[in-house]
Amino acid sequence: MNESSNQADQSDRSGISRRHFVKVTGTIVLVAGTGCADRYADLAAAYGIPPSDGYLLVDTKKCQGCASCMLACSLVHEGVESQSLSRIQIIQNSFESFPDDLTIEQCRQCVDPACVKECPTDALKANPKYGNVRMVETEKCIGCGACYDACPYTPSRPVLAADKNYQGQTKSRKCDLCANTPYHWDKAGGGPDGKQACVEVCPVGAIKFTEEIPRQKGDDGYKVDLRDRNWGRLGYPTR
Amino acid sequence: MNGYAGKILKLDLTGRKVSTIPTSKYEQWMGGHGMGSAIFFDLVKDKTIDGFHPGNVITMMTSPLSGTLVPGASARTEVQGIGVQSYPIGWFTRSNFGGRFSPMLKFAGWDGVVVSGKADKPVWIDIRDDQVRIRDCAPLSLWGKETWDCQETIWQHVVGDGKYGDWNSPAGEEGGKTTQRPAVVAIGPAGENQSRLACLIHDASNAAGQGGFGAVWGAKNLKAISVIGTGHVEVNDPRALMAARLWQKKNYAFDLAHLKESGPSFRFQSPPVPVALWTKGRPKIDQRPQACMGCHSGCRARYKDKLGNEASCFASVFYHEAKTLDIQRSASDLINRHGLNAVEMTFGIVYLRILQQSGQLKTGKIPDCPLDFREYGSKEFVEQFVKMIAYGNDGKGNESQFGKDISGGFVRAAEKWGRRKQDLDSGILAFPYWGIPVHKEPRAQVYWGYGTLLGDRDINEHDFDWIKHDASSAKSLGREPSLPAQEVVKIITDKMVPFQGDLEMLDFSENNIYSEHMAKMVSWHRYYTRFWKQSMLFCDTRWPDFVNIHAPGKIGTTGVAEPKYIKAVTGKDFSFLDGVNLGRKIWNLDHAIWTLQGRHRDMVHFVDNIYEKRPLFPADVPNAYMPGKENGKWDYYGYSQRTIDRDKFDEFKTRFYRLQDWDTATGYPTRAALEALGLGYVADELEAQGKLGVRATEAKQSSPRK
Numbered sequence: 001m002n003e004s005s006n007q008a009d010q011s012d013r014s015g016i017s018r019r020h021f022v023k024v025t026g027t028i029v030l031v032a033g034t035g036c037a038d039r040y041a042d043l044a045a046a047y048g049i050p051p052s053d054g055y056l057l058v059d060t061k062k063c064q065g066c067a068s069c070m071l072a073c074s075l076v077h078e079g080v081e082s083q084s085l086s087r088i089q090i091i092q093n094s095f096e097s098f099p100d101d102l103t104i105e106q107c108r109q110c111v112d113p114a115c116v117k118e119c120p121t122d123a124l125k126a127n128p129k130y131g132n133v134r135m136v137e138t139e140k141c142i143g144c145g146a147c148y149d150a151c152p153y154t155p156s157r158p159v160l161a162a163d164k165n166y167q168g169q170t171k172s173r174k175c176d177l178c179a180n181t182p183y184h185w186d187k188a189g190g191g192p193d194g195k196q197a198c199v200e201v202c203p204v205g206a207i208k209f210t211e212e213i214p215r216q217k218g219d220d221g222y223k224v225d226l227r228d229r230n231w232g233r234l235g236y237p238t239r
Numbered sequence: 240m241n242g243y244a245g246k247i248l249k250l251d252l253t254g255r256k257v258s259t260i261p262t263s264k265y266e267q268w269m270g271g272h273g274m275g276s277a278i279f280f281d282l283v284k285d286k287t288i289d290g291f292h293p294g295n296v297i298t299m300m301t302s303p304l305s306g307t308l309v310p311g312a313s314a315r316t317e318v319q320g321i322g323v324q325s326y327p328i329g330w331f332t333r334s335n336f337g338g339r340f341s342p343m344l345k346f347a348g349w350d351g352v353v354v355s356g357k358a359d360k361p362v363w364i365d366i367r368d369d370q371v372r373i374r375d376c377a378p379l380s381l382w383g384k385e386t387w388d389c390q391e392t393i394w395q396h397v398v399g400d401g402k403y404g405d406w407n408s409p410a411g412e413e414g415g416k417t418t419q420r421p422a423v424v425a426i427g428p429a430g431e432n433q434s435r436l437a438c439l440i441h442d443a444s445n446a447a448g449q450g451g452f453g454a455v456w457g458a459k460n461l462k463a464i465s466v467i468g469t470g471h472v473e474v475n476d477p478r479a480l481m482a483a484r485l486w487q488k489k490n491y492a493f494d495l496a497h498l499k500e501s502g503p504s505f506r507f508q509s510p511p512v513p514v515a516l517w518t519k520g521r522p523k524i525d526q527r528p529q530a531c532m533g534c535h536s537g538c539r540a541r542y543k544d545k546l547g548n549e550a551s552c553f554a555s556v557f558y559h560e561a562k563t564l565d566i567q568r569s570a571s572d573l574i575n576r577h578g579l580n581a582v583e584m585t586f587g588i589v590y591l592r593i594l595q596q597s598g599q600l601k602t603g604k605i606p607d608c609p610l611d612f613r614e615y616g617s618k619e620f621v622e623q624f625v626k627m628i629a630y631g632n633d634g635k636g637n638e639s640q641f642g643k644d645i646s647g648g649f650v651r652a653a654e655k656w657g658r659r660k661q662d663l664d665s666g667i668l669a670f671p672y673w674g675i676p677v678h679k680e681p682r683a684q685v686y687w688g689y690g691t692l693l694g695d696r697d698i699n700e701h702d703f704d705w706i707k708h709d710a711s712s713a714k715s716l717g718r719e720p721s722l723p724a725q726e727v728v729k730i731i732t733d734k735m736v737p738f739q740g741d742l743e744m745l746d747f748s749e750n751n752i753y754s755e756h757m758a759k760m761v762s763w764h765r766y767y768t769r770f771w772k773q774s775m776l777f778c779d780t781r782w783p784d785f786v787n788i789h790a791p792g793k794i795g796t797t798g799v800a801e802p803k804y805i806k807a808v809t810g811k812d813f814s815f816l817d818g819v820n821l822g823r824k825i826w827n828l829d830h831a832i833w834t835l836q837g838r839h840r841d842m843v844h845f846v847d848n849i850y851e852k853r854p855l856f857p858a859d860v861p862n863a864y865m866p867g868k869e870n871g872k873w874d875y876y877g878y879s880q881r882t883i884d885r886d887k888f889d890e891f892k893t894r895f896y897r898l899q900d901w902d903t904a905t906g907y908p909t910r911a912a913l914e915a916l917g918l919g920y921v922a923d924e925l926e927a928q929g930k931l932g933v934r935a936t937e938a939k940q941s942s943p944r945k
Contacts, residue, residue, distance in 0.1 A: 064511050064537040066530035067339075071308045072484075075477045081307045082471035083346060089418045091404045094442035095387055097545035098527050103404070105418075148406075155406050155418045162415070183477035185485065200485060201308070203535040204511060204528070205495055230498050234512050237525045 049116055052109035053131025054177050054192030055210050056088070056199070059226035061099045061237065062206040065092045069104075069198035069207060076181040076190070076197040077173065087175035088198050088207075089155055104206070106198075107157040107175035108222055109134055111213060115158055115174065118150035124158070124172065130179035131192035136172050138163065143170030177209070204231075240266070241475040242303025242809040244348045247278075248371060250364065252459055253293060253356030257371045262350045269813075270302030270350070272333060272773035273825045275319040278353055279331065280828060280921065283321075286331070286835035290323035290451065291433065291458040293357035299344075299424075299464070300351035302776040306342035306472045306532070308484045309804040310492075311507065311781030313533025316341040316424075316441075317773055321836075322450030322696070323435050324580070326650045326674025330695035331832045333773060334438070334452060336424070337531035338445035341776070343422035346468025358460040361431075363393065366466040367410040367421075381462050385576040386427040386440040393465045394420045408469075415469025425463035426453040427578030429629040433457045435648040436580045436587075436628055444539065444549035444571070445531075448580045449675075449696050451648075475810035483803050484535075491787050491796050492535050499788055504538045505705055507784035507795065513540040514551040514780070517571075519564040522547075531778070538780050547571045553581035558588065562616040570621045577629040582697065586669050586676035587649040588624060589856075593667045604656045606640035609633035650674035663846040666855035671846050679704060680854055681845065683863035683878040685752045689761045692843050693895065695833060700768045701779055703731070703745070710864035710875035722786065722793060724866040725873035731785045734798045735763045736816045747878055748867035753891040758898050763819065769829070770822030771801060771815075824916040827899070831908050831921045834930050840906035843892060850885040902932025909934045 070086035078085050092102040113134050116124050123140035124147050126132040136147075136158070147158040163171040178190025178197050186195050192211070199207045205226055214221030225239075232238040240262065247260040265274045275298035282296045289295075297320035304312045314337045322332035344352070347368050361376035376382040379392050394403070398420075401407040406416040422441065429437035430453030437453025438446045456462070474480055493499070493510035503514045511528035515521045522542060529549055530537030539549040547555065547568030554571045561567035574581055594600040595612045609627065614620040623634035631646035633639035644652040650670050653659040662668035669677045672688065678697045681688025684707060690698040706727055713720040721727075728745045738744060743756035744763070751757060771777050784795030798815045805813045830838075848855075862877040869876060896903045900912035909932045913922040925931040 061527060064528040064530040064534075066534050066537065067532050068308060068484075068535070071306075071313070071533055072481060074471065075308060075474065075481055078471070079477045080471035080473055081342075081345075083342075083419055084415050084417050084469040085471060091418050093403075093420065094444075094541070094549060095391065095545065096541070097548075098525055098541045098543050101541050101545075101548075102527070105404075154404060160406075160416065183481070185478045185481040197481065201481070201488070203488065203492065203530075228495075230495050233498060233501050234510055234528075235501075235521060235523075236527065 049113060049126050050128075050132045051111045051213055052126065052133045052177075052192065053211060054133065055109050055212070055214055055222070056106045056175070056177070056196065057208045057210055057214065057222055057224045057226070058104040058106055059206045060102060060104050060223055061225070062204055062227050062231065063090065063102055063104055064204055064206075065090060065102050066203065068201045068203060072197035072201040076178060076183045076185065079183045085159065085161055085173065087157070087159060087173060104223070105153065105155060105157070106207070106222070107134070108153070108214070108216075109175070109177070111216055114150040114152055115147035118146040120144060120146055124174070127176075127179065130176065133177050133179055133192060134174065135176040135179060136174055138166070138171050141171045143172065145170075145172070147172050147174070241473045242307070244345050244350045244472070246349060247274075247351045247353060248349045248366070249353045249355075250371075250373065251356045252354065252358040252362065252373065252461060255358070255373050257373065260353065268774065268825070269770070269821065270304075270774050271300045271317040271776045272319065272769060273821065274298070274351065274774070275300045275317055275333070276825055276828045276832070279319060280832060282353070282355065286832055287837065288321065290321040290329040290455050292321075293459065294355070295321045295455060297354045297452065297455060297459075298351060299354075301341040301345055302774065303809050304775055304804060306345035307474065307808055308480055308533055309808065310484060310487060310533065310535040311778040312776055312804065314338060314341055314531035315776040315778060316344070316447075317776060318439065318447040318450070318452055320450075320452065320455060322452065323454050324449060324451035324583070324648060324675065325695065326648070328837055329451070330673070330838075331829065331836060332450040332695040334447035334449045334696075335773065335776070336439065336441055336445040336447045337778065338422065338441045339532045340422040340424055340441050340445070340466065342532045343419075343466045343468050345472050346470050347466050348468065348470050349466075352464060354459065354461065357458065361460045361462050363461070363463040364465065365397070366464070367397070368414055368467075368469055370410050376462050382431060383428070386425045386578045387443070387576050389425040389427070389463055390423040390442070393423050393463060397421050397465065397467060409467045410469065417467060417469045419467065421465045421467035423463055423465040425578070426456045426461075427576060427629065429453055429578045430457040431462070432629065432631050432646065434579070434628055434631060434646040435651070436583050436646070437578055438580045440575055440578050442549065444551065444554050444575050446554065446575070446581070448553070448582060449699070451580070453578050474808055476807045480804070480807035483800070483807055487796060487800060488535060491784060491789055494789070504536055505701070505708065505780060507781050508787050508789055509536055511537040514538045514555075515540065515547070516552065516555045517547070517564055517567045518559045518561065519567070522564060522568065534778065534781065536781065550575065553585055557581050557585045558621050559585070560592075560616050561621065566616070566618045566621070569618055570625070573622060573625045577625050579625065579628060582676050582678065583649065584625075584628070587628075587645065590649055590662070590668050591645075603658065606644065608641045609635070609639050648674065664848050664851070666848045666852055669855070669858065671849050677858040680858045680863050680879050681849060682854065682881050682883055683707070683747070683865055685747065685757065685883070686761050686764055688845065688849070688883075689757075689891070689895075690764055692845065693761065694765070695829070698768070699779065700764065700772065702764065702768070702783055702785070707860070707863045707865055710866075711860045711862065714862075714864050714875070714877075720875060721788065723873070724875050726793075727786055728866050728873065730794055734783070734785060735760075736798070736819055738763055743868070745866050746868045747865035748869050748876065749881065751868070753884070753887040753894075755894050755898075758891065758894040761895060762898055765826045766819045766822035768822070769825040770818040774821070774825065775801070775805070775818070777801065824918065827908060827913060827916055827918060828921060830899075830901075831913065831918070831925055834907050834925060835928055838906065840892060840896070840904065843906065844888075845883060849883050850888075851882060853880050853882060900934065902934070905932055907932030
């Protein structure tokens with residue numbers, strides 16, 4: 001019996017899934033890092049909107065800037081190739097010095113998601129069908145941009161663009177861990193239990209899926225070190 | 240039109256007019272070079288004009304795969320037009336560059352840009368989706384700026400009050416949004432001053448290096464083209480495209496968990512290691528690999544101190560005798576900033592160094608050289624040298640005939656100095672064909688030399704070059720090559736449709752290099768690259784995938800992968816052989832243009848050095864080991880130390896022309912050959928100009944006219 005199936009077996013016996021365990025402990029780690037007053041607020045927020053079952057982590061020092069993740073993202077979600085429709089954004093400057101020459105900005109699936117809270121039509125919400133990933137229900141979206149404005153990060157993780165399926169009306173899109181991907185290549189599809197296009201396509205393994213809730217404060221929880229000894233063999237920094 | 244934006248941007252700089260050409264008009268050529276040649280043929284009525292003439296038309300074309308997930312085929316832009324580098328005639332020529340210009344053009348809704356005429360004063364082109372403006376350079380003081388400064392100034396102008404990294408609406412609030420910087424391709428001072436070494440630079444070190452297109456832009460008063468696109472490329476079968484990409488990643492690309500190689504990145508299978516060929520090696524400082532858009536394995540890097548950012552190949556080789564690694568890296572930046580062709584700069588500085596060391600630099604008709612060779616290897620020396628060529632002066636702002644001469648190219652300078660023939664023949668001026676610098680040793684890798692001579696430029700197509708690299712490094716290290724010669728030859732020739740199975744195509748022994756087999760090999764290479772690399776824009780560093788160490792039987796994906804991607808993106812059933820055949824058609828069209836420009840069989844020869852002398856210095860590796868069959872045995876043999884037989888090469892030309900169904904006496908295309916390819920209208924033009932060939936079987940003579 002291999003390690004993962006052993007874990008699954010134990011989880012079944014205890015009546016609590018590994019995913020649930022990780023979620024709870026991750027939330028504890030999350031709040032442990034904040035002030036006392038914030039702790040309760042965050043806890044309330046975390047339980048008011050259940051945390052996502054999955055998150056994307058990136059290594060901005062490992063990324064080679066090919067933007068294949070962006071092309072894959074728009075491809076599986078929209079059936080076209082586009083940087084502007086990608087839910088993950090690589091932004092770079094040829095003339096800058098490493099590591100300030102490039103950044104990766106992915107949706108954080110925030111435990112306390114401002115975008116969800118601000119959506120006036122409940123189009124953007126944690127979707128229990130897909131592990132509570134924060135998703136846009138396009139039919140309900142009125143393209144008001146409240147989620148776009150509410151997102152505290154730059155660039156805004158919700159992407160506003162015309163949607164050809166709705167007569168060119170502006171609609172919001174955001175990372176759903178590939179849950180709603182009409183053009184997913186794998187029959188099992190995406191979402192927290194499936195495969196994410198950006199993770200799968202990244203040539204250098206600079207994007208990783210995790211079930212554990214990253215530290216919410218600052219960038220450290222989401223921008224991580226995914227470099228190993230073999231990366232060092234190629235002449236790149238591993239620290 | 241899946242894969243296509245549907246329209247090509249046409250700019251008339253003389254009249255400052257912007258118009259469009261429907262892509263469908265040229266779709267039969269599929270993309271890139273094929274479309275560019277066809278457009279050029281249609282728009283330039285008099286093919287004999289000089290490259291500096293306002294009537295010269297420059298095409299910058301994408302492919303239907305540009306901006307898509309096809310690995311190593313998303314990012315290149317094919318540039319064509321009459322060049323000003325080659326000698327004695329500036330041939331209709333090509334160059335291409337990577338980065339993100341081509342995808343951005345597609346996202347903006349354009350399959351290419353066609354530039355004609357000459358602006359009355361310096362201009363730049365501002366493309367924001369479907370909004371296109373021809374803008375004067377003056378308000379931004381662009382004319383006079385180095386390429387990097389020019390790009391950054393345009394970036395700032397386009398974003399206005401915005402900030403990159405946030406969502407911006409470059410085409411106005413009603414337009415689409417993007418976080419990206421515009422993709423800008425620009426000329427530097429070298430182009431503005433019409434140095435024949437001037438090239439086009441995009442981002443830090445993507446260069447359309449050959450042909451002198453920077454000077455052509457300079458003559459047109461065109462400083463830069465900027466494009467920002469917020470749109471998309473339609474894909475026929477998104478699932479199939481993603482699946483194909485992952486199939487190749489899983490089975491044929493490097494695996495970081497199980498690395499099988501860690502050297503510079505030359506092939507499909509290679510991990511992302513920069514092809515940074517600085518003499519003292521790659522800097523041991525923090526860095527990242529850097530890839531063109533959509534590529535699965537970057538071949539360049541960006542560094543903690545940003546010196547030499549993205550420089551690779553010749554941009555890094557240049558100034559190989561720099562005193563320190565940092566000086567050589569600075570030299571890479573200098574040529575990129577000034578917009579100069581790294582290959583000619585590399586062999587040009589070698590030429591001057593030899594003249595100086597042999598005491599000939601102050602002899603004869605050579606004007607006073609402002610360079611102080613006691614400082615050779617220093618940063619000051621190379622900065623002055625670069626500026627001399629970029630500005631056509633002494634490199635310090637003062638007039639200099641010497642600087643003016645070398646700014647016009649080293650072969651033309653030698654001609655002015657009355658020593659062109661003697662220096663070409665001795666080999667110190669290592670420009671063995673068309674006034675173009677050597678690259679790979681043509682005596683060993685004869686297909687490289689033949690292809691260059693029969694074409695328009697240093698072919699710079701590395702399809703078979705890795706064989707030599709693998710075998711030569713193995714010999715020097717005393718280990719076995721990756722595969723026995725015969726096995727490599729078998730795998731590759733099996734893929735060379737329609738000549739598949741002819742192993743002798745890759746026999747580089749003395750007995751075979753003038754044969755019908757070699758004529759087939761050179762033909763296949765011309766057809767393959769014209770279509771698959773220069774029209775579909777598969778990257779030269781990543782494709783073809785002939786032999787792959789990760790694959791069962793070490794058989795790579797070429798022949799299978801390419802049509803799979805075309806089908807996924809465009810929906811077309813288009814086989815690998817279809818592509819080779821279309822490549823033949825494109826090759827014939829190009830050859831017809833050269834013929835109209837004045838090409839004749841008698842002109843197609845190496846300089847005497849290649850026939851009479853062994854290499855003066857290694858153009859590539861000390862000895863090039865290539866597959867050969869000697870005394871019936873396949874192995875790798877060193878072939879650099881030989882000469883090309885003049886008469887036998889002449890016989891080879893006859894075989895080559897016959898294989899193309901061209902006139903063996905003149906090298907002119909025949910009506911039969913052209914009509915068989917659907918190029919009857921090209922035959923009509925050749926006939927009108929008295930340049931139509933007579934079919935070999937119709938000609939009474941069997942030996943070529945001298």
